[in-house]
Amino acid sequence: MNSHGSDPPPAQGPFERRVDVPYRELDIEGLQSEIASQLAERRYPREGVFAIRLAIEEALVNAYRHGNRCDAGKRVSFACRIDDEAARFEVGDQGPGFDIDSVPDPTDEENLEVPSGRGLLLMREYMTAVEFVAPGNLVRMHYLRDAT
Amino acid sequence: MAAQASKLKVSQVGAVTQVEFVDRNILDESNIQQIGDEICALVDEQPTPLVLIRFGNVEHLSSAALGALITINNRIKGKDGKLRLSEIDPQIREVFAITKLDKIFLIFDDADEAMSSFG
Numbered sequence: 001m002n003s004h005g006s007d008p009p010p011a012q013g014p015f016e017r018r019v020d021v022p023y024r025e026l027d028i029e030g031l032q033s034e035i036a037s038q039l040a041e042r043r044y045p046r047e048g049v050f051a052i053r054l055a056i057e058e059a060l061v062n063a064y065r066h067g068n069r070c071d072a073g074k075r076v077s078f079a080c081r082i083d084d085e086a087a088r089f090e091v092g093d094q095g096p097g098f099d100i101d102s103v104p105d106p107t108d109e110e111n112l113e114v115p116s117g118r119g120l121l122l123m124r125e126y127m128t129a130v131e132f133v134a135p136g137n138l139v140r141m142h143y144l145r146d147a148t
Numbered sequence: 149m150a151a152q153a154s155k156l157k158v159s160q161v162g163a164v165t166q167v168e169f170v171d172r173n174i175l176d177e178s179n180i181q182q183i184g185d186e187i188c189a190l191v192d193e194q195p196t197p198l199v200l201i202r203f204g205n206v207e208h209l210s211s212a213a214l215g216a217l218i219t220i221n222n223r224i225k226g227k228d229g230k231l232r233l234s235e236i237d238p239q240i241r242e243v244f245a246i247t248k249l250d251k252i253f254l255i256f257d258d259a260d261e262a263m264s265s266f267g
Binding site for chain 2: 028029032047050053054057058061064106107112113114115116117118119121122125
C-alpha cells in the first residue's frame with residue numbers, strides 16, 4: 001500500500017443537481033449559493049461565478065415570465081452538472097416555446113428604453129454557449145472554466 | 149399584515165434624494181418589484197425629482213433590475229427630473245455596457261462626482 005499523507009487528494013467528482021417543481025417552490029437563492037460554492041471549490045474564476053449566477057437567474061426568470069406566463073404554479077425544471085472543466089445547465093418550462101429569431105434586439109436604439117428583453121442577451125454574452133431546444137421551452141448552456 | 153421592511157436606505161442631501169440598497173444581490177423578482185415601487189414612490193413625491201442611486205453595496209444585478217431602473221428613469225424624465233447612478237462594481241458596469249444601457253444612464257465612479265453633475 002502506497003498511501004501517504006502527502007498524496008494529492010482524489011479528483012473531485014462532478015456536482016449534479018436536478019429540480020423540477022412549481023416556480024413558487026423554487027429556492028433560487030439557495031440554488032445559486034450552492035452552485036457558487038461548488039464553482040469556488042473547483043477554482044472557477046470570479047468572473048465565471050458572476051457569469052453563471054447571472055445566466056441561471058435569467059434562464060429561470062425567463063422560464064417563469066415568458067415560458068409559463070408568470071404562472072407560479074407551473075413547473076420549472078433545472079439540471080446542472082459541474083466538474084473541473086465545465087458547468088452545464090438546463091432550464092425548462094411548461095410553455096409552448098418560442099422562435100428565438102423573433103426576439104427583438106434590446107440594444108437597438110429604439111429598444112433601449114424598453115424595460116424588458118435583456119435576459120437572453122446576457123445569457124449569450126456571459127456563457128460559453130447557449131442553445132434552445134425546439135420548440136424553445138428548454139435552454140441548455142455551459143461555461144468552460146478555462147475559456148478566456 | 150405587517151409592512152415589508154424597506155429594501156432601501158434613503159437620505160436627502162440638499163435637493164438630491166440619495167438611494168442605497170440594503171441587499172447585495174438585486175436578483176429576486178419580488179425584491180426588484182418592491183425596490184422599483186419604493187423608488188417610484190419617492191419620485192412621485194417630488195415635483196422635479198433629483199435622484200442618485202448608489203450601488204456601492206451591490207454585487208449582483210439581473211436584467212429584471214435593469215428593467216426597473218429603466219422604468220424609474222422614464223418616470224423621472226417624465227417629470228423633468230434627473231437620475232444619476234454611482235459606485236457600480238466593474239462587473240456590473242460591464243452588464244450596463246453589454247446592454248448598451250450606459251448610453252441612457254449617467255454613471256459616475258463616485259457619489260461626489262455624481263452630486264456635482266446635478267448642477
